Amino acid sequence: MTTSTIIALLDDQSINKIAAGEVIDRPSSVVKELVENSLDAGARRIEVEISAGGVGKIVVRDDGCGMSATDVKMAVLRHATSKIRSADELVTVGSLGFRGEALPSIASVSRFQLISRQPAVTFGTRLEMSGGQLLDVLECGAEIGTVVMVGDLFFNTPARLKFMKTPAAESAHIHDAVVRLAISRPDVTFRLSNNDRITLHTPGTGRLSDTLSALYGPDTLQLLYPVDYQQDGIRITGYAARPTVRKGSRQWQSFSVNRRVIGSRMLNRAVDNAYQSLLPVGSYPLVALQLHLAPQLVDVNVHPQKAEVKFQDERAVFRAVHSALKEVLLSSDRPAAAVAAAFDHTVYRPQYDVAFVQETTAVTQATLEFSTTVSADDPADSSGESPEILPAPSFFTDNREPGQPALNQERTPVVNQPAAGSCLKALTQYARCYILATDGEDLYIVDQHAAHERLLFDLLTQKQAPSAFQTLLIPRVVDLDPLEVQAAETYVQELAGLGFVYDWVGPASVRIAELPTHIPPEEAEALFHQILSSALTLKTPDPESFRQLWIETAACHMAVRAGQYLNQPQMQGLLDDLMKAERPYTCPHGRPTLIRFSEKDLARLFKRL
Ligand SMILES: Nc1ncnc2c1ncn2[C@@H]1O[C@H](COP(=O)(O)OP(=O)(O)OP(=O)(O)O)[C@@H](O)[C@H]1O
Ligand SMILES: [Mg+2]
Missing domain, CATH: 3.30.1370.100 (MutL, C-terminal domain, regulatory subdomain)
Incomplete structure (x- = not known):
């Protein structure tokens, strides 16, 4: 019987090309790696130039420590690094790089030039490669620091090239990456230009507020709360926005751990959780947080692009970030919290017929029904698998205009109809978030989410x-x-x-x-x-x-969210039920459900008094 030998080692160029696929998946990863190298080289100023979404050209220029001629040649070899000497040092690694993979990966999938000069030397070194092949190494005149020029990215890996999005989309990714890097290092000046137009420039003063102001504008900065919090050996600094400063994606959320930019689902969730009751569904507040903790408590070597880290105690980090944000959002000197604190029964004095309220409360508690599919646009259908499930809440099952016949009599509870003599009359919905109402005397602004949350909370407490x-x-x-x-x-x-x-x-x-x-x-x-x-x-x-x-x-x-349309009966139902609640004035998180303006308050505001 004959045996056939089929296994052979790949040549270095193929190995590099394959490995590059892990490290460099799109132009923004090239930018990230090059900027990280500049930061590790102690740069105070980093300039990034791109064209054609980074596929045409990426240039990263820094004023860092530069490299000797020998090191320039070493730098493009795989597993060649100045940052660690053995894997043991990974435990306490302080630099952003440690693998010795980035430059050889980039050089193997592009036309690549690197010029570098150390401060003590009069000449620099210029190295040129194409598709991983060394073309030239020369002495040359150069500024102190390093410039890396990457052209024709993925020219020799057509499969990868095919997956590139439009230049605009790739540019946006690059912009995003540089924003996050800039936030992680307010002490460094960053400049990004796209097709010769400067799109980002941070001052490098060392103050995060200056960086955020340069990135998002001074007006936005005014809407951010500073964060400085410590718990379980984890320090969290940075800024978190008021709930009004939000986007439909997580683009405005950035995190760094010991000055390393990271993405983390866990941190995303900590933010979501802290802002939970304050935001419409699918919106994300601006948050720029820097976490500082002992390097031994973080494993940086868990992701091929170093884009994630592993915390020894993930829960402690989650809790710390959550508490930091909660503290900021609930801090007593915030106007919203001040209003919440002011809203107790002594401040709020509507004129009720107590007997009527008690009577209708009994009726409502018996008939109040609720579910989660409370969208007014998408009426609740909770014909679930179990009869135990309560159908939709009284005020959300009914999309009819007053006078229209009920579609489903069985599921339309008595309290659907605005009860005669209800205490607050709904006037209109404002900003798909608030209900304007009156009790015949004063004007009320009711937060629809907070109000509904209070009702569901009370109901669940009783029934669960x-x-x-x-x-x-x-x-x-x-x-x-x-x-x-x-x-x-x-x-x-x-x-x-x-x-x-x-x-x-x-x-x-x-x-x-x-x-x-x-x-x-x-x-x-x-x-x-x-x-x-x-x-x-x-x-x-x-x-x-x-x-x-x-x-x-x-x-x-x-609970119904901000942004959700409510019709008149729904608003009225919500108000009726709210006024029958035991603690109608705050939601379970302690935020106010309603704010009252008396005629006198308005007169004062209009300077009639
Ligand atoms: N801008 C720069 N200024 C000075 N030295 C640099 C610069 N870029 C790279 N180097 C040197 O080249 C080496 C190789 O860089 P490369 O990015 O490939 O690996 P690394 O940064 O050590 O690790 P990683 O692959 O995790 O990024 C670095 O260790 C560093 O010594
Ligand atoms: Mg590197």
């Missing part, structure tokens, strides 16, 4: 018996991220106590078989994710605080 659950006819399989896996493992008992019963169907997937009562099955997955991430905010969870957290989370999740 511990351990009450509904069995799902069709179990839901939910995929979890690593932090959620941890939470799902840690809080099995607590979650079961709430009614969440699940088993593992994979290392990161669970099948939910039972849900807490009153929760529509279609919300199972979203709420499960949310309770897991909320659970991370608890330091020492006991069953009662876990239950409390669940009710808050569920109420917030299911």
Whole structure:
């Protein structure tokens, strides 16, 4: 029998080209790697020039320490680095680079030039490569520092080139990358020009506020709260925006850990969680946070592009960021919180007929129904798998204009109709966020989300018996991220106590078989994710605080959001129910649900008094 030998080592050029695919996936990763090298070289000023979305040309120029002629030749070899001498040093590595991979990767998929000069030397060195092949190394005149020029990116990897988006889209990615790098280093001046037009320029004063002002404008800076918080050995500095400063993507959110720009789903979720009740669905506030913690507590070597890190204690980091933001958002010198604090029963004195309120409260509690699909545009359909699930809330089931016949008499509760003699009369919705109302005397502005959240919270508190659950006819399989896996493992008992019963169907997937009562099955997955991430905010969870957290989370999740249209009966229903609540003036997070203006207040504002 003959044997055939088929295995052979790849040549260096192929190895480099294949490895480059991991490190460099688009022009913005080239920019990131080159700028990181400049930062590691101690640059105080970094200029980036691009054309054709970076595929045509990328130039990164710095005033850093430069390289000797020998080092220039070494720098483009794989695994050649000045930053560590052995893997042991990875534990405490302070530089952004450590693999010795970036330059050889870039050089193997482009036409590449590098010019570098050290301060003590009069001449620089110029190295030229193409598609990974060394073409030339020469002595040359040069400025102190290093310039890297990358042309025709991916010219020899057509498969990769095919995946490039439009130049505008690639430029946007590059811009985004430089913004994040600039935020991570306010002490360095960054300049980015695209097709010879300067699109970004930071002053490098060392103050993050100056960098943010240069990036987002001085007006936006005025709307940011400074963050400086310490917990469990983690220091968090930076800025977090008022909820009004937001975008429809996470573009305005940046994080660095020990001055390394990172992306992190865990940190994204910590931000989402802290702003949870303040934002419309699908919007993300501007947040620029710098985390500082002992390098031993962070593993930087977990991602091929060094874009993520692993924290030894992910939960501690989550909690710290969450608490930092909560503290800033709830801080007592903020106007919103001041209003919230002022809204207690003594400030708010509407003229009620107490007997009427008590009577209608009893009726409402008996008939009030709710679900999560509360969109006015998309009327609730909670014909779920279990009769235990309550149908839509009184004020959201009805999209009819007054006088129109009910579509579904059975599901239209009595309180749908604006009750005669209701205490607050809805006038109109403003900014799809507030209800303007009057009690015949004063003018009220009601926050629709906060008000609805209060109602759902109260209802869940009353109706949610511990351990009450509904069995799902069709179990839901939910995929979890690593932090959620941890939470799902840690809080099995607590979650079961709430009614969440699940088993593992994979290392990161669970099948939910039972849900807490009153929760529509279609919300199972979203709420499960949310309770897991909320659970991370608890330091020492006991069953009662876990239950409390669940009710808050569920109420917030299911409450109508800002941005959602409400028709007249819906607004009126919401107001009627709110005024019957025991604590109508604040939401469960302590924010006000309504603000009152008396005629006198208005007269004062108009300077009539
Ligand atoms: N702009 C620069 N100024 C001075 N030296 C540089 C510059 N860019 C690269 N070098 C030198 O070249 C070496 C190789 O750079 P390269 O980016 O390939 O690897 P690295 O930064 O060490 O690690 P990583 O692959 O993680 O980025 C660096 O270790 C550094 O000594
Ligand atoms: Mg590098």
